[in-house]
Amino acid sequence: MKRMNKLTVCLSIIALAGSLLAACSNNNNTTNSSASPSPSASASSASPSESPSASPSEDPNAPVDGGSLVIGTFSDIVAINPIYIQDTSSGDVATFALANLYDLDRSGKVAAEPWSLAASLPEISADGLSYTVKLKPEAKWNDGTPVSADDILFTYNTMKNPDAGSPAISVTDKIDTITKVDDKTVTFKLKQVYAPFIYSLYTALAPYHILKDVPVTELEKHPYGSDVAQTVTNGPWKWTEWNKGQYLTFEADPNYWGSVKPHIQKITYKIYADQNTEVQALLTGDIDMTAAVPLPLLETVQGNSDIAVNLAPGPQYEYFAFNFKDENFPGNYSLFKGQKTRQAIAYALNRQGMVDNILKGTGTLMNSPFLATSWANPGDAATNYTYDPEKAKQLLAEDGWVAGKDGILEKDGHKFSFELQYNSGNSRRESVAAVIQQNLKDVGIEVKTTALDFATWVDQNLNPGVFEAALGAWSLSNPDPDQESIFSSKYYPPAGQNNIWYKNEKIDQLWVDGYSTTDQAQRTEIYKQIGAEISADLPYIFLYQYGTPQAFNKKINYAEEDKPEASLAYGQFFHIINWWIK
Amino acid sequence: MTEYLIRRTLQSVLVLFLISVVAFLLIHAAPGGPKSIMMSPRVSPEVAKIQERNLGLDQPVPIQYVKWLGNMLQGDLGNTFKNNIPVGEIMWPTVKNTLVLMAAAWIVSLIIAIPWGIYNSTREYGLSDQTASFISYIGFAMPSFWFGIILQEIFALKLGWLPLSDMYKLGNEGDIGDLLLHLIMPVSVLSLGFLASYMKYARSSMLEVLDQDYIRTARAKGLKERRVVFRHALRNALIPIITILGLDLPILVSGAALTERVFNWPGMGRLFVESAGQREYSMLMAITLVTALFVVVGNLVADILYAIVDPRVKLGKKGGVSA
Numbered sequence: 048m049k050r051m052n053k054l055t056v057c058l059s060i061i062a063l064a065g066s067l068l069a070a071c072s073n074n075n076n077t078t079n080s081s082a083s084p085s086p087s088a089s090a091s092s093a094s095p096s097e098s099p100s101a102s103p104s105e106d107p108n109a110p111v112d113g114g115s116l117v118i119g120t121f122s123d124i125v126a127i128n129p130i131y132i133q134d135t136s137s138g139d140v141a142t143f144a145l146a147n148l149y150d151l152d153r154s155g156k157v158a159a160e161p162w163s164l165a166a167s168l169p170e171i172s173a174d175g176l177s178y179t180v181k182l183k184p185e186a187k188w189n190d191g192t193p194v195s196a197d198d199i200l201f202t203y204n205t206m207k208n209p210d211a212g213s214p215a216i217s218v219t220d221k222i223d224t225i226t227k228v229d230d231k232t233v234t235f236k237l238k239q240v241y242a243p244f245i246y247s248l249y250t251a252l253a254p255y256h257i258l259k260d261v262p263v264t265e266l267e268k269h270p271y272g273s274d275v276a277q278t279v280t281n282g283p284w285k286w287t288e289w290n291k292g293q294y295l296t297f298e299a300d301p302n303y304w305g306s307v308k309p310h311i312q313k314i315t316y317k318i319y320a321d322q323n324t325e326v327q328a329l330l331t332g333d334i335d336m337t338a339a340v341p342l343p344l345l346e347t348v349q350g351n352s353d354i355a356v357n358l359a360p361g362p363q364y365e366y367f368a369f370n371f372k373d374e375n376f377p378g379n380y381s382l383f384k385g386q387k388t389r390q391a392i393a394y395a396l397n398r399q400g401m402v403d404n405i406l407k408g409t410g411t412l413m414n415s416p417f418l419a420t421s422w423a424n425p426g427d428a429a430t431n432y433t434y435d436p437e438k439a440k441q442l443l444a445e446d447g448w449v450a451g452k453d454g455i456l457e458k459d460g461h462k463f464s465f466e467l468q469y470n471s472g473n474s475r476r477e478s479v480a481a482v483i484q485q486n487l488k489d490v491g492i493e494v495k496t497t498a499l500d501f502a503t504w505v506d507q508n509l510n511p512g513v514f515e516a517a518l519g520a521w522s523l524s525n526p527d528p529d530q531e532s533i534f535s536s537k538y539y540p541p542a543g544q545n546n547i548w549y550k551n552e553k554i555d556q557l558w559v560d561g562y563s564t565t566d567q568a569q570r571t572e573i574y575k576q577i578g579a580e581i582s583a584d585l586p587y588i589f590l591y592q593y594g595t596p597q598a599f600n601k602k603i604n605y606a607e608e609d610k611p612e613a614s615l616a617y618g619q620f621f622h623i624i625n626w627w628i629k
Numbered sequence: 630m631t632e633y634l635i636r637r638t639l640q641s642v643l644v645l646f647l648i649s650v651v652a653f654l655l656i657h658a659a660p661g662g663p664k665s666i667m668m669s670p671r672v673s674p675e676v677a678k679i680q681e682r683n684l685g686l687d688q689p690v691p692i693q694y695v696k697w698l699g700n701m702l703q704g705d706l707g708n709t710f711k712n713n714i715p716v717g718e719i720m721w722p723t724v725k726n727t728l729v730l731m732a733a734a735w736i737v738s739l740i741i742a743i744p745w746g747i748y749n750s751t752r753e754y755g756l757s758d759q760t761a762s763f764i765s766y767i768g769f770a771m772p773s774f775w776f777g778i779i780l781q782e783i784f785a786l787k788l789g790w791l792p793l794s795d796m797y798k799l800g801n802e803g804d805i806g807d808l809l810l811h812l813i814m815p816v817s818v819l820s821l822g823f824l825a826s827y828m829k830y831a832r833s834s835m836l837e838v839l840d841q842d843y844i845r846t847a848r849a850k851g852l853k854e855r856r857v858v859f860r861h862a863l864r865n866a867l868i869p870i871i872t873i874l875g876l877d878l879p880i881l882v883s884g885a886a887l888t889e890r891v892f893n894w895p896g897m898g899r900l901f902v903e904s905a906g907q908r909e910y911s912m913l914m915a916i917t918l919v920t921a922l923f924v925v926v927g928n929l930v931a932d933i934l935y936a937i938v939d940p941r942v943k944l945g946k947k948g949g950v951s952a
Contacts, residue, residue: 117799126712212679264679268713291719292903293895294799315799320890320899323778324794328893331785331793502908503660 108604114628115313116603119325119334123292123318128272129251130205133214138524140316142620143297144280145251146305148180148199153612153621155421155526157245161307162283162624164194166231169248175240175565180248182231189302190279192256196227201255203235211263217532218247218525242562242570243527254279283309283624293318310627329354329598335628336603338619339595342407342475354598358409359613361594362418363522365476366587367396367467367483370515372548380461383516389585391442393432395490396483400434402591405478410593415578416521416530418592420614422571423528425578432588439490448491456491464493468508469518471498476518479590483518512539512546520593524616528574531558534586549586604629637932641925645918649701652917653694656910684710697914707911716915720900724919726796727889727896731881733812734819742824743870746831750839751858761828768825777818777891784814794893815892819885830870838866868938875931879923 124137129145132138148165152158159165164186170179186194205211207219221241226234237244253271257279261269270277275286283305284297297314317334319325326344328334330351340348340356349356369383376382383389402410411419414429448456448463456463467483469476477498484494494516499508508514521533532538535558536550554577561573582589597611597619605611609622681687685696700707706716749758785793792798792811801807838844839862847857886898897916904912 210679268708270713273712273714290802291714292723292900293795317799319794319893320903321893324781324891324893327781327786327793331789333793333795333799502906507660 110310110604110625110627111629112310112627113312114310115315116311116336116626116628117315117317117334119317119319119328119337121319121322121325121339124289124295124316126272127278127286128253128266128269130202130211130213130215130253131267131272132251136316136318138617139620140286140295140297141251142282142617142623143284143314143316144278144282144286146186146194146282147249147251149248151249151526151615153615155615157249162305164252164281165248169245171245171565175242176237178235178237178244178248179228180233180235183304184231185304185306186281187302187304188254188256188279188281189285189300191302192254192279193230194252194281195230195255196233197255197259198252199233200225200227201259202250202252205253205263205266208263211266215247215250218244240563240565242565243525243529246525246527249525252281254281284311284314305624307624309624311623326598329600332600335600336598336619338597340598341595342405342409345407345409345596348596348598353601355601357597357599357611357613359594360410360419360592361522361613361618362524362526362616363520363594364413364416364418364592365479365518365520365590367392367590368517368519368547368587369585370512370517370547371550371586372512375513375515376465378461380459382461382463382465385446386584387442387446388448389588390432390583391439391446391490392487392492393585393588394435394442395439395492396432396486396588396590397434398432398590401479401482405475405482406591406593409596410591413589413592414582415589416534416581416587417528417574417578418523418614420592421526421528422567423574423578425575425582428575429578429582431582436486436489443490450491454491455493462493463491464495465515466495466497467516467518468497468499468504468514470501470504472501475593480518509546510540512548522616526615527562528570529558529562531562534558534581547586551580551584551586554580554584602628637929641929644925645921648921649698649914649918650694652914652921653697654690656908656913656917657690657693659908686710697911701914701918706915709909709912711907711909716911720897720912720915720919723895723897723900726894727898728881729796729808730812730815730889730894730896731819731885734816735823735877735881737816738820738823738827739874741820742827743831746828747835747858747863747866749828750832750835751854753836758832761832764821765825765829768821771821772887773818773822773885774887774891776821777814777888780814780817781891794891796895815888815894818888818892823880827870827873830873831866834869835862835866838862841865864938868935871934871938872931875927875934878927878930879920881923 118139120136120139122134122136124140125134126132127137127141127144129141132141146162146164148163149157149169150160150163152160157168159167164182166181166183171177172179180199182194182196182199188194203219203222203225206213206215207222209216213219221237221239221244222235223238224236226236228234235244257271257277258266258269272278275289278286280286280300281304283300283303285300285302286295287298288294288296294315294317297316299309299312303309317328319328322339322341323344325334325337326340326348329337329340329348332353345356348354369381369389370376371381371383373379373381398412402408402412412431413419414431415425417423417425443456447458449458451457451462467480469480480494480496480498484496487494509517509519521530532543532545534545534549534551535543535555536545536552537543537555538545539548540546557573557577557580561570561577564570564573594613597613599611603626605622605626609625612618612621615621678687685693688696697707706720708715709719745757745761749755749761752758781793784791791813794811796811797804797807798811835858839858844857844862847861848854852861886902888894889896889899890902897919901913901916904916
């Protein structure tokens with residue numbers, strides 16, 4: 048009897064903990080995609096603080112060398128081989144240990160910074176097909192080997208080789224040839240004009256001299272990137288320790304080649320299984336910063352005078368997806384085929400209420416798949432659906448929906464009742480799903496909400512496109528606005544991510560036009576048209592751009608131009624080489 | 630005794646084998662393989678297939694099992710899917726950390742629970758007994774993670790007396806004093822749970838014995854109460870307690886996922902939950918086996934102790950007790 052009880056308790060604990068975890072793995076996973084630059088809408092509230100303890104003879108705001116920075120995170124890294132990085136944590140630490148070929152400026156444009164490997168911006172040929180990249184002559188790996196054209200060739204040739212299994216293949220497969228011009232110069236030739244290609248130059252390189260003899264199918268398993276001793280790096284900090292599941296440490300590399308040297312001596316990347324504990328650790332001073340303060344704890348963190356909080360939303364947006372495939376519905380009838388029906392649902396939802404109450408003001412409304420902070424944001428060209436249940440009812444009536452006996456709308460014998468799926472353990476989505484359910488009930492639509500284990504949901508429903516409606520998010524690690532693979536009918540599952548089986552020929556063509564020119568003005572105009580068309584047609588209801596608030600202990604100092612930038616992926620470490628601890 | 634041990638060991642091996650088969654099938658039956666977790670949705674199905682082939686995940690489950698078993702018998706627990714690190718390299722340190730935490734909690738709870746339970750049995754429904762009952766109810770009823778959070782709030786955040794989480798302060802790895810300081814809160818949380826049940830067992834077991842005829846006889850002979858309790862009753866009362874302790878031995882490794890999570894203790898419970906979310910098959914199998922091994926050994930130890938403590942039990946002979 049006693050043992051029986053124990054088993055039950057144990058199982059329920061695993062179930063509970065598992066659901067908490069699902070939320071984390073979700074965060075971890077959605078951080079891969081494409082699109083959007085921008086000047087941040089909201090300024091960081093963190094600012095260089097004047098420390099009274101500074102000696103009077105010095106400028107109190109001058110950077111000081113030394114000190115240590117402890118960063119809290121919710122997940123261990125996988126490995127930092129740049130050919131395979133796809134999880135947030137590995138991407139975070141690669142920022143410290145590996146220099147990028149190019150970096151991003153605050154507005155999300157590709158830039159050759161003093162710490163980038165490239166000497167200057169790529170020279171793009173007049174036909175838009177060739178990109179010539181020149182490396183800085185002084186750039187070298189920390190074993191003394193210079194960073195050379197061979198590293199670029201090796202990295203990109205591996206990424207575009209399907210046998211290597213690199214996630215970067217979706218962009219690098221646009222490359223026709225890569226030629227070595229000299230030891231420090233390389234020319235990429237593309238198969239077609241493809242504007243987002245420039246963002247594939249925003250990457251770290253793999254060391255040719257270490258990996259050249261490894262068969263391509265063995266590369267992912269190679270200890271480069273997971274064994275500290277075998278991982279030569281070329282960034283400002285070298286990787287010194289990996290205590291698995293607990294923390295990683297990085298120390299300023301005395302052999303670093305850059306003209307700008309890091310001020311911070313030691314960086315510790317510390318893993319917390321529980322976000323509540325992580326925030327407590329921030330409050331006790333065990334850690335100095337985190338990029339993810341859970342919303343329920345936001346006020347507590349804001350109330351601490353030692354901590355600065357940045358509320359600006361990150362490069363990600365949440366959506367409510369309609370499935371257009373009849374086979375997914377009972378009676379082989381997709382309820383969402385009518386454009387007016389979809390518009391009615393958009394009017395029925397109180398999106399502003401979600402932002403105010405659930406996101407506690409940390410989000411911005413979206414009307415198209417382009418972030419509010421992006422140059423591609425269509426602004427007023429996209430339809431803004433304000434909360435208007437009466438208008439919703441009217442549109443539903445126009446589309447032929449009539450109330451049945453139980454008050455639920457019906458059309459041609461089909462009841463307007465559907466299942467809305469999302470992943471369990473994500474409290475934000477749970478709350479949003481509940482609001483959607485209530486809002487739609489008010490206009491006569493029945494919504495059944497189903498929360499599923501993240502891994503199961505992705506495998507069984509999202510990837511194959513088997514669901515009626517879903518609540519999800521796209522995270523845009525690359526600031527280009529192109530999202531063809533989500534919305535174009537060329538990309539139905541399993542070959543693409545148009546898992547809602549949406550087809551709009553005009554939009555299909557506009558995506559192609561959008562990436563087939565490198566003329567910025569022309570691109571802006573095209574994405575404006577997409578915004579107008581897609582917000583009228585509504586394959587998704589675009590809900591809001593959101594983010595988890597970032598928090599920084601005020602002992603972290605930086606000049607105004609080096610402050611963290613929430614709207615960029617990894618933007619919490621923006622210009623970290625220039626930060627100092629005091 | 631030797632014959633019994635050999636028989637039981639063989640049985641244990643069979644049990645472990647069966648556990649491994651069932652666990653392997655269950656773990657692989659869960660929808661969504663490691664690939665759907667790891668991979669960016671932008672990866673094309675062709676690339677996904679290549680990656681699956683590289684990892685051997687494209688083969689039928691029985692073949693995967695046989696391969697796994699073959700490797701395991703040679704001491705190779707396999708590597709993680711996500712970064713090809715040997716499972717043992719990650720798991721063994723967490724087993725050690727969990728043992729440290731759980732053993733500390735177990736010992737603390739035994740030291741308090743058994744003497745107190747025995748004392749209470751001699752003064753039934755007295756103030757001490759009532760207090761103990763009250764604490765037991767709290768121990769049974771209060772969710773451990775919640776109690777943990779409360780302790781953190783008071784002792785780490787408000788008072789700043791104790792470290793909030795982890796095993797060591799950063800850079801203090803291996804410092805015993807630091808470890809003890811870090812143990813206080815998680816051990817308090819865990820031992821409160823153990824305390825509740827052990828105290829009840831000790832008390833009721835003693836009460837039962839004290840009610841026996843031979844105790845009445847001893848008292849009737851005019852022996853001092855002290856002597857009756859310690860010489861006559863205690864040894865007999867300990868028999869069921871020892872059995873329960875043996876059966877509870879697996880607690881030492883099964884860990885307490887939630888407590889480990891709240892205190893960020895780098896233990897096995899936490900690792901198991903994480904690995905389940907990531908569908909790290911090899912890791913899940915390795916942890917399952919280590920836990921199963923402790924269960925089997927725990928049962929065996931309980932039986933042997935039983936025989937040592939209780940002269941009525943003769944192992945290996947007809948009519949003997951075997952679990």
